[in-house]
Amino acid sequence: MDNRIVCTGTLGLDTTRTPFRTVENVLGGSAAYFSYSASFFVPVSVISVIGEDFPKGYLELLSRKGIDLSGVEKRDGEKNFAFDSEFSYDLYARKALKTELKILENYLPNLPHRLVETEFVYLGTFAPKQQLHLLEQFESPKLVIADTIEYYIENDRPALMDVMGRIDGLVINDIELRMLAQTHNLVKAAFTLLEKGLKLLVVKKGEHGCIIFSEEGAFPLPAFPLENVVDPTGAGDSFAGGFFGHIARKNGTLDQKTLKEATAYGTIMGATAVGDFSLNNLLNTTPEKIEETFHGYRRMLFF
Amino acid sequence: MDNRIVCTGTLGLDTTRTPFRTVENVLGGSAAYFSYSASFFVPVSVISVIGEDFPKGYLELLSRKGIDLSGVEKRDGEKNFAFDSEFSYDLYARKALKTELKILENYLPNLPHRLVETEFVYLGTFAPKQQLHLLEQFESPKLVIADTIEYYIENDRPALMDVMGRIDGLVINDIELRMLAQTHNLVKAAFTLLEKGLKLLVVKKGEHGCIIFSEEGAFPLPAFPLENVVDPTGAGDSFAGGFFGHIARKNGTLDQKTLKEATAYGTIMGATAVGDFSLNNLLNTTPEKIEETFHGYRRMLFF
Numbered sequence: 001m002d003n004r005i006v007c008t009g010t011l012g013l014d015t016t017r018t019p020f021r022t023v024e025n026v027l028g029g030s031a032a033y034f035s036y037s038a039s040f041f042v043p044v045s046v047i048s049v050i051g052e053d054f055p056k057g058y059l060e061l062l063s064r065k066g067i068d069l070s071g072v073e074k075r076d077g078e079k080n081f082a083f084d085s086e087f088s089y090d091l092y093a094r095k096a097l098k099t100e101l102k103i104l105e106n107y108l109p110n111l112p113h114r115l116v117e118t119e120f121v122y123l124g125t126f127a128p129k130q131q132l133h134l135l136e137q138f139e140s141p142k143l144v145i146a147d148t149i150e151y152y153i154e155n156d157r158p159a160l161m162d163v164m165g166r167i168d169g170l171v172i173n174d175i176e177l178r179m180l181a182q183t184h185n186l187v188k189a190a191f192t193l194l195e196k197g198l199k200l201l202v203v204k205k206g207e208h209g210c211i212i213f214s215e216e217g218a219f220p221l222p223a224f225p226l227e228n229v230v231d232p233t234g235a236g237d238s239f240a241g242g243f244f245g246h247i248a249r250k251n252g253t254l255d256q257k258t259l260k261e262a263t264a265y266g267t268i269m270g271a272t273a274v275g276d277f278s279l280n281n282l283l284n285t286t287p288e289k290i291e292e293t294f295h296g297y298r299r300m301l302f303f
Numbered sequence: 304m305d306n307r308i309v310c311t312g313t314l315g316l317d318t319t320r321t322p323f324r325t326v327e328n329v330l331g332g333s334a335a336y337f338s339y340s341a342s343f344f345v346p347v348s349v350i351s352v353i354g355e356d357f358p359k360g361y362l363e364l365l366s367r368k369g370i371d372l373s374g375v376e377k378r379d380g381e382k383n384f385a386f387d388s389e390f391s392y393d394l395y396a397r398k399a400l401k402t403e404l405k406i407l408e409n410y411l412p413n414l415p416h417r418l419v420e421t422e423f424v425y426l427g428t429f430a431p432k433q434q435l436h437l438l439e440q441f442e443s444p445k446l447v448i449a450d451t452i453e454y455y456i457e458n459d460r461p462a463l464m465d466v467m468g469r470i471d472g473l474v475i476n477d478i479e480l481r482m483l484a485q486t487h488n489l490v491k492a493a494f495t496l497l498e499k500g501l502k503l504l505v506v507k508k509g510e511h512g513c514i515i516f517s518e519e520g521a522f523p524l525p526a527f528p529l530e531n532v533v534d535p536t537g538a539g540d541s542f543a544g545g546f547f548g549h550i551a552r553k554n555g556t557l558d559q560k561t562l563k564e565a566t567a568y569g570t571i572m573g574a575t576a577v578g579d580f581s582l583n584n585l586l587n588t589t590p591e592k593i594e595e596t597f598h599g600y601r602r603m604l605f606f
Contacts, residue, residue, distance in 0.1 A: 221525060222512060302605060
């Protein structure tokens with residue numbers, strides 16, 4: 001067995017409007033950012049669905065990086081998942097303008113048989129029932145980490161709780177955590193979820209870094225102070241890719257050292273993603289640059 | 304010369320209402336929190352003003368800690384500075400209900416002659432002209448750090464810019480920094496101020512920690528993940544006390560190691576202050592507890 005991660009999530013066409021520039025129909029979606037970021041660390045397979053209008057070039061861009069797309073279903077006659085949104089001047093608040101979601105509605109992720117023994121599974125942003133459907137196809141995954149969003153916390157809580165009972169780790173932002181645990185204090189909210197059986201909780205706080213909660217306790221790590229953020233889209237998924245990628249590379253160990261290193265790699269991949277639109281800045285980085293930044297990050301925190 | 308810090312700022316009577324408990328007329332004010340916190344590191348003198356109704360017990364509480372109050376002017380027949388405020392459920396947003404400010408209006412801080420050679424000066428929250436008036440009385444201070452608040456940024460910018468031109472360091476929160484530099488990105492805002500001659504900028508982000516900017520670059524450090532915050536009042540001033548206290552103890556060095564250590568001590572003193580109302584938790588800590596927490600904080604960030 002290699003240390004492959006199988007991930008599910010969207011392959012999308014993003015139209016992103018910022019006060020500085022607009023890009024149209026660029027490659028986006030949680031599975032795109034996650035898989036590209038994680039592929040710097042371990043082999044990655046994507047399980048997703050695309051429409052007739054999804055450019056072949058985008059698939060090539062992923063497969064050139066060695067990402068296995070044999071689990072990506074192409075539907076002729078259907079439109080691809082697309083997201084048109086606009087950022088405020090501070091690049092913080094995002095307003096959805098138009099979404100093309102229909103292709104996702106009756107999609108159920110199918111795992112190619114040769115991947116059923118995969119040990120590492122990432123359930124990116126999809127409906128809880130889709131996440132569960134994929135998860136049930138693995139024989140005995142060693143480490144399953146999921147993401148979710150406000151929409152499912154508000155509208156699909158019972159199914160989401162079902163997912164929560166069957167995963168090891170959850171990657172979530174601070175607002176989502178407060179909603180999910182129904183309490184304001186982040187630390188209390190996190191321990192509420194750990195008491196329900198979760199082994200690992202990664203709370204992303206954007207420019208403020210993140211807090212990792214596990215049986216090793218709670219520890220916070222800051223983000224890089226960034227002067228030039230071009231497009232925050234995909235920061236969280238790229239973070240998750242670096243984070244899980246490093247853990248998988250370390251055979252799924254969840255000791256404190258590995259978790260801190262993984263957080264550092266996640267932070268680096270997230271900071272890389274936001275420096276340009278789409279996956280552009282991820283395309284331009286290298287394993288050497290990532291290592292160099294890793295050592296700089298560690299030095300920054302050492303005293 | 305000892306490594307004494309002379310600080311100015313308010314000695315106040317706080318009435319603080321939280322959804323959980325209300326306390327009335329407890330000891331507060333920026334000079335109270337700053338001086339108590341800093342006095343764990345170096346000798347401290349306070350330059351401030353109090354009214355007839357300021358309890359003798361509060362002065363004793365400070366002087367028992369060795370804080371020099373010979374520069375505190377008592378005005379008979381005048382009411383002490385008082386601040387009545389209410390916190391929202393999340394202990395984040397604070398609403399001012401009533402303030403008694405009259406005593407501060409025509410106050411000009413006077414430095415006792417035997418303190419004119421002091422090397423370390425902290426200009427706590429006061430009007431810029433009051434900060435300047437005190438500053439001009441020192442012969443040749445080695446390191447001057449100031450604080451300010453939204454009110455003076457909005458209503459007294461020219462005088463504040465005068466202060467900025469004559470200090471070495473500024474301690475400020477993220478909202479205030481954005482207002483002061485008139486730009487949203489924190490990093491850009493910070494470098495704008497450094498280019499204008501500031502040597503040191505400490506940007507406090509509450510529960511998200513802080514970022515230190517100096518000629519050594521920008522580095523962020525996280526806060527402790529706290530489960531029990533009782534009253535956020537004084538967190539920033541207590542942070543500043545630990546931060547400047549450690550730097551003064553190290554003779555005013557601003558190298559990266561000292562700045563990181565100072566940030567750690569500031570973080571610890573801030574986290575201590577918010578664990579109870581008024582200075583209660585600061586009263587209960589010890590140099591040994593502070594050192595122990597310092598080593599824990601350093602371990603938390605090491606990998």
